[in-house]
Amino acid sequence: MKFAEDFVFGGATAAYQCEGSTREYGKGKVAWDDYLEKQGRFKADPASDFYHKYPVDLKLCNQFHIGAIRISIAWSRIFPEGKGKINQEGVDFYHRVFQECHKNGVEPYVTLHHFDTPDALHSNGDFLNRETIDAFVEYAKFCFEEYKDEVTYWFTFNEVWPIATNQYIEGTFPPCITYDITSAVKSMHGMMVAHAKAVLEFHKGNYKGKIGVIHSLETKYPLDPNNPEDVLAAKKEDILANQFLLDATFLGRYTEETMSVIQDLVKMNGGEFSVDAKDIEVMEEAAQYNCYLGMNHYQSHFIKAYNGENEIHHNGTGEKGTKKFKLKGVGERVFKEGIPTTDWDWLIYPEGMYDMIMRIKNQYPNYKAIYITENGMGYKDDFEDGIIFDEPRIDYIKQHLEWLLKSVEDGANVKGYFVWSLMDVFSWSNGYNKRYGLFYVDYETQKRYPKLSAYWYRQVIDAKEV
Numbered sequence: 044m045k046f047a048e049d050f051v052f053g054g055a056t057a058a059y060q061c062e063g064s065t066r067e068y069g070k071g072k073v074a075w076d077d078y079l080e081k082q083g084r085f086k087a088d089p090a091s092d093f094y095h096k097y098p099v100d101l102k103l104c105n106q107f108h109i110g111a112i113r114i115s116i117a118w119s120r121i122f123p124e125g126k127g128k129i130n131q132e133g134v135d136f137y138h139r140v141f142q143e144c145h146k147n148g149v150e151p152y153v154t155l156h157h158f159d160t161p162d163a164l165h166s167n168g169d170f171l172n173r174e175t176i177d178a179f180v181e182y183a184k185f186c187f188e189e190y191k192d193e194v195t196y197w198f199t200f201n202e203v204w205p206i207a208t209n210q211y212i213e214g215t216f217p218p219c220i221t222y223d224i225t226s227a228v229k230s231m232h233g234m235m236v237a238h239a240k241a242v243l244e245f246h247k248g249n250y251k252g253k254i255g256v257i258h259s260l261e262t263k264y265p266l267d268p269n270n271p272e273d274v275l276a277a278k279k280e281d282i283l284a285n286q287f288l289l290d291a292t293f294l295g296r297y298t299e300e301t302m303s304v305i306q307d308l309v310k311m312n313g314g315e316f317s318v319d320a321k322d323i324e325v326m327e328e329a330a331q332y333n334c335y336l337g338m339n340h341y342q343s344h345f346i347k348a349y350n351g352e353n354e355i356h357h358n359g360t361g362e363k364g365t366k367k368f369k370l371k372g373v374g375e376r377v378f379k380e381g382i383p384t385t386d387w388d389w390l391i392y393p394e395g396m397y398d399m400i401m402r403i404k405n406q407y408p409n410y411k412a413i414y415i416t417e418n419g420m421g422y423k424d425d426f427e428d429g430i431i432f433d434e435p436r437i438d439y440i441k442q443h444l445e446w447l448l449k450s451v452e453d454g455a456n457v458k459g460y461f462v463w464s465l466m467d468v469f470s471w472s473n474g475y476n477k478r479y480g481l482f483y484v485d486y487e488t489q490k491r492y493p494k495l496s497a498y499w500y501r502q503v504i505d506a507k508e509v
């Protein structure tokens with residue numbers, strides 16, 4: 044089977060991971076700035092210096108027939124304090140980037156929030172604070188209007204669950220809180236209300252473009268499907284990480300099943316969670332105006348029941364086999380024989396992507412369209428005289444594209460696929476040895492080198508088959 048003529052092949056990036064110039068040209072502070080400095084492992088400057096190198100990266104897209112790029116706008120470049128005063132230099136920068144995209148025949152798919160709430164709002168509770176929701180909506184409105192002639196495809200948030208879990212459960216993103224399921228749930232709800240309000244503004248503004256949200260969706264399988272305890276553990280993790288957000292996105296409310304699991308988890312955590320009827324009104328109204336879902340997918344999980352103490356270890360160095368994830372009363376993620384992993388212990392199981400696409404199609408038939416907005420493989424690329432043989436990455440992407448095609452064959456409306464990442468970029472909790480790019484970045488010289496995967500991807504794009 045071939046890809047449709049209008050299937051979109053892209054490469055993905057995010058502002059903080061590629062731009063560099065984190066405190067230059069009027070950009071306001073984000074929580075990461077201080078956090079990374081204190082941690083002292085690595086910095087986000089100059090990263091891939093996209094702030095200056097974007098013409099080079101967009102030319103590479105053009106040369107390699109990559110027709111779309113995911114870019115995020117750094118909120119604090121536009122509103123350094125999160126709201127109020129506008130930084131014209133930041134506004135102009137994105138105009139230049141979008142114009143360069145179009146000059147190269149590359150369609151920009153633009154995310155408004157990719158892990159980088161301005162520090163002024165982040166330090167005040169981020170999306171646990173209603174003030175952040177209001178500020179986000181103002182920022183979104185500003186961007187819709189300002190870039191309406193240059194941007195057609197919008198996403199509000201990138202990965203609501205990873206923000207919540209990394210900030211409040213796993214503690215790998217600032218403010219680095221651990222095992223606080225209640226705050227994770229509340230912040231997800233806050234972001235989904237912000238998403239809904241932004242979608243309604245977009246609709247009201249009658250813009251010609253399209254809008255949606257991006258979720259990281261990982262399929263949760265019981266380790267032993269015949270063990271009811273494992274089945275329940277997988278169900279709980281799925282509801283917490285996936286279904287809560289899919290309900291909010293497509294139904295605009297949380298089903299009874301979702302709420303009962305969420306309430307149990309929150310209670311076990313010693314917290315409380317209630318939903319304002321006004322939020323539901325807004326979310327329900329907005330649910331019909333999502334034009335598509337962005338789905339990031341890297342891995343699936345096999346879960347077994349776990350009631351011991353919390354124990355999470357993030358493998359942020361690439362030392363294979365060091366990752367641990369045991370969440371009390373939810374479950375333990377385990378390796379499964381026969382399923383390969385990356386050096387960072389991410390399970391390579393492309394069938395999981397297919398299962399998730401089909402689940403959305405069946406459970407939320409109003410989903411309209413899906414774009415795989417991120418998929419790719421973190422790998423310690425060998426660089427020998429400018430030649431990078433990244434066969435494992437090619438194999439990873441190939442398998443995922445094959446399963447994607449199978450989902451299309453089985454009736455799912457999947458419109459596009461973005462490799463994470465276009466070029467090598469900074470990785471939030473891993474730094475620079477975890478590379479994902481189609482293009483290798485020599486961080487010393489900022490020179491780009493196409494990897495074998497870039498040549499392979501071009502062939503797929505040209506042939507429209509994998």
Ligand code: BGP
Pocket residue numbers: 057060201202205259339417421463469470471472473477
């Ligand atoms: C997603 C994020 C990206 C990117 C990617 C790879 O969760 O949207 O920003 O970083 O994952 O993750 P990592 O860099 O942690 O390996």
